[in-house]
Amino acid sequence: MQPKLSVITIVYNNVKDIERTMLSVLNQTYQNIEYIIIDGASKDGTVEKIYNYKSRLAQFISEPDKGIYDAMNKGLALATGDYVLFMNSGDEIYAPETVTEVFQSAASADIYYGETEMFDQDWISLGQRRHHAPEHFDWQSFRYGMSISHQAIYVRRSLAEPFDLKYKYSSDIDWIIKAAKHASSIVNTHIYVAKYLVGGISKKKHLASLKERFHIFTKYYGLIPNLINHIFIGINLAQYFIRHRRTND
Numbered sequence: 001m002q003p004k005l006s007v008i009t010i011v012y013n014n015v016k017d018i019e020r021t022m023l024s025v026l027n028q029t030y031q032n033i034e035y036i037i038i039d040g041a042s043k044d045g046t047v048e049k050i051y052n053y054k055s056r057l058a059q060f061i062s063e064p065d066k067g068i069y070d071a072m073n074k075g076l077a078l079a080t081g082d083y084v085l086f087m088n089s090g091d092e093i094y095a096p097e098t099v100t101e102v103f104q105s106a107a108s109a110d111i112y113y114g115e116t117e118m119f120d121q122d123w124i125s126l127g128q129r130r131h132h133a134p135e136h137f138d139w140q141s142f143r144y145g146m147s148i149s150h151q152a153i154y155v156r157r158s159l160a161e162p163f164d165l166k167y168k169y170s171s172d173i174d175w176i177i178k179a180a181k182h183a184s185s186i187v188n189t190h191i192y193v194a195k196y197l198v199g200g201i202s203k204k205k206h207l208a209s210l211k212e213r214f215h216i217f218t219k220y221y222g223l224i225p226n227l228i229n230h231i232f233i234g235i236n237l238a239q240y241f242i243r244h245r246r247t248n249d
Helices: 018-026 046-051 068-078 098-104 171-182 206-221 223-248
Strands: 005-011 033-039 059-062 083-086 111-119 125-128 153-156 186-197
Touching (some): 059 068, 098 186, 153 171, 171 206
Parallel strands (some): 005 033, 005 083, 111 186
């Protein structure tokens, strides 16, 4: 029997991108998908766009919230699937066959993950994320940076705790690490599973996001190891930009 997947999309005033995200979910060849949309009381036509597909949604809520992770928690509370996937407005499931391929990659894993392709505001591909998905992933894999985006990870719902609202920009990192700590089987699908629209809230509030990440990594990995790891993060980042600059010269 096919496991049931709850796909949760949160959105606020994004009429430009919401339909593209919705169609990437609704056009999946995989049959057992429960689609939940949480809107933060949009005023720009987003709600009207969503209503065009309301009959195909399992749940749709439009009301004010206390931020991105409060909205995600609302979606999580409504989810009834065996697995949950967060596909925020502007992002896409990679291809119509993606969910089918994810679940075909292995039976009954606690977590499935894959690669992410980045896109700019004009939906032009920027290529693979700088952090490639690791060959093997566990709760310690984030110590050198967030190597899997949350759009590219399918988590067994029984392992999916609510997002910690004390983090405003990086609670998804904390959430993934917690789930991975309790997972007994984590599967690399070895495929692209998500398209990611760059420039989300963590980019707009980049410094605050980095501070939160540092606190989260310290909580799980310890202060001294985290400081040492950040030296390697800095070196890797510098090498990446040097290579990238040479490529563009």
